[in-house]
Amino acid sequence: MQQSDHSENNGNDSVTRALTVNEARNAILKSVECTCATESVELINATGRVAAKDIQATTAIPPFTNSAMDGYAIRSQDIRSNHPFKVIGKSLAGHPYEGTINPGEAVRITTGAALPKGADAIVIQELVTVDGDTITTNAKVSAGQYIRKPGDDIQPETTLCAAKTKLGAAHIGLLAAQGISRLEVFAAPTVGVFSTGDELLNPPAKLAHGQIFDSNRATIRSALKNAGIESVDLGICADDEESIQSIMNSARQFDFLLSSGGVSVGEADYVKSALETNGALQFWKVAMKPGKPLVSGKLSGDTHFFGLPGNPVSSLVTCVQFVIPAIRAFCGIDYTAPPVLRARCLDRLKKEPGRFEFQRGIMSTSQDGELVVSTSGLQDSHVLSSMSAANCFICLDQFADGASIDETVKVLLFSALDGL
Ligand code: AMP
Numbered sequence: 001m002q003q004s005d006h007s008e009n010n011g012n013d014s015v016t017r018a019l020t021v022n023e024a025r026n027a028i029l030k031s032v033e034c035t036c037a038t039e040s041v042e043l044i045n046a047t048g049r050v051a052a053k054d055i056q057a058t059t060a061i062p063p064f065t066n067s068a069m070d071g072y073a074i075r076s077q078d079i080r081s082n083h084p085f086k087v088i089g090k091s092l093a094g095h096p097y098e099g100t101i102n103p104g105e106a107v108r109i110t111t112g113a114a115l116p117k118g119a120d121a122i123v124i125q126e127l128v129t130v131d132g133d134t135i136t137t138n139a140k141v142s143a144g145q146y147i148r149k150p151g152d153d154i155q156p157e158t159t160l161c162a163a164k165t166k167l168g169a170a171h172i173g174l175l176a177a178q179g180i181s182r183l184e185v186f187a188a189p190t191v192g193v194f195s196t197g198d199e200l201l202n203p204p205a206k207l208a209h210g211q212i213f214d215s216n217r218a219t220i221r222s223a224l225k226n227a228g229i230e231s232v233d234l235g236i237c238a239d240d241e242e243s244i245q246s247i248m249n250s251a252r253q254f255d256f257l258l259s260s261g262g263v264s265v266g267e268a269d270y271v272k273s274a275l276e277t278n279g280a281l282q283f284w285k286v287a288m289k290p291g292k293p294l295v296s297g298k299l300s301g302d303t304h305f306f307g308l309p310g311n312p313v314s315s316l317v318t319c320v321q322f323v324i325p326a327i328r329a330f331c332g333i334d335y336t337a338p339p340v341l342r343a344r345c346l347d348r349l350k351k352e353p354g355r356f357e358f359q360r361g362i363m364s365t366s367q368d369g370e371l372v373v374s375t376s377g378l379q380d381s382h383v384l385s386s387m388s389a390a391n392c393f394i395c396l397d398q399f400a401d402g403a404s405i406d407e408t409v410k411v412l413l414f415s416a417l418d419g420l
């Protein structure tokens with residue numbers, strides 16, 4: 001989403017100052033190049049993948065003139081009220097009538113069946129009275145009625161999908177209709193995910209006082225999976241710089257390495273310094289809430305690194321706002337800002353000026369058809385339950401001081417965001 005309150009200048013101060021959300025995303029996208037190898041996959045397995053080359057049609061679709069309805073193929077100039085037509089045969093889908101229709105003749109026809117020679121229109125079966133092998137109709141029938149012409153969907157040599165198109169069901173269908181069974185797509189990126197924190201455990205361990213189960217790894221990997229991105233689980237790393245560095249060193253085979261936790265300015269926050277030792281820091285502060293500390297950079301070699309914040313909502317929001325767009329850009333998909341809706345806010349929303357806020361909300365349509373939004377609960381960065389209850393972000397600009405009841409606010413539906 002575009003914010004009105006910042007410049008797009010991302011100068012050398014990006015390492016010290018907090019970037020705006022757009023500055024941070026633009027800086028990340030600029031640093032990601034689509035260097036994916038390509039691979040040939042079976043058509044159905046290309047779903048959600050990105051076409052590596054333009055794909056042209058070789059066949060017109062439909063390939064032959066055919067009926068759009070179940071009925072009778074006739075010559076439109078023969079139509080007169082209650083004039084009888086002699087039914088001389090049938091043309092079924094896959095079983096064309098090979099003869100020619102002469103004056104006063106009709107051929108029974110089904111949807112998708114080839115139009116017999118001589119016919120130029122279909123009279124639909126609901127408007128016909130059948131008496132043995134004779135039909136009559138009062139219907140008005142004009143030439144071309146209910147006829148599908150060759151190529152009215154796809155002409156040969158048109159581009160079915162351009163390189164860098166993310167392939168959805170309709171693209172797969174267009175390719176299948178051409179008889180294409182394999183195609184070249186960009187290879188899937190490799191992504192490793194680990195958590196940092198001495199307090200974190202994996203089940204079935206029993207929690208001692210002061211310990212929690214690691215939820216960020218599952219949340220982040222789930223968001224990636226939801227966006228069609230597979231990842232490798234690299235486990236939990238202790239809060240010490242050497243252990244973090246050793247994961248960074250052994251993860252150079254990944255295109256992306258993601259961590260969570262250890263990025264604020266606490267005593268045990270070593271991710272930023274580990275990255276500075278093992279690569280280059282791009283920035284580490286974004287003026288947003290949740291998610292202010294976000295370490296972005298590159299490990300020496302070609303691995304992109306993101307140190308996401310530890311708080312569960314912050315790690316999910318930053319993953320969706322920055323990491324998924326970056327991985328998609330790496331796979332050749334250009335970033336497009338999701339549509340921003342406007343809704344009437346039913347609650348008073350609290351906010352301090354200074355950071356752009358993604359507040360968790362529930363949007364619905366009122367009985368009058370108006371879009372309305374309410375808060376989904378506590379907005380603290382550790383409160384994942386209000387994220388799971390939400391269906392949208394209420395976007396509050398950096399210098400806004402909240403929103404009042406009935407104010408129109410900007411809303412991003414989760415369904416428009418990859419990963420959620
Ligand atoms: P940190 O940024 O490491 O100081 O973590 C901030 C907060 O997020 C702390 O309350 C951590 O316990 C919590 N946290 C960090 N990593 C995780 C994780 N993987 N799962 C759940 N909570 C976490």
Ligand code: MG
Nearest residue numbers: 196197261262
């Ligand atoms: Mg920590």
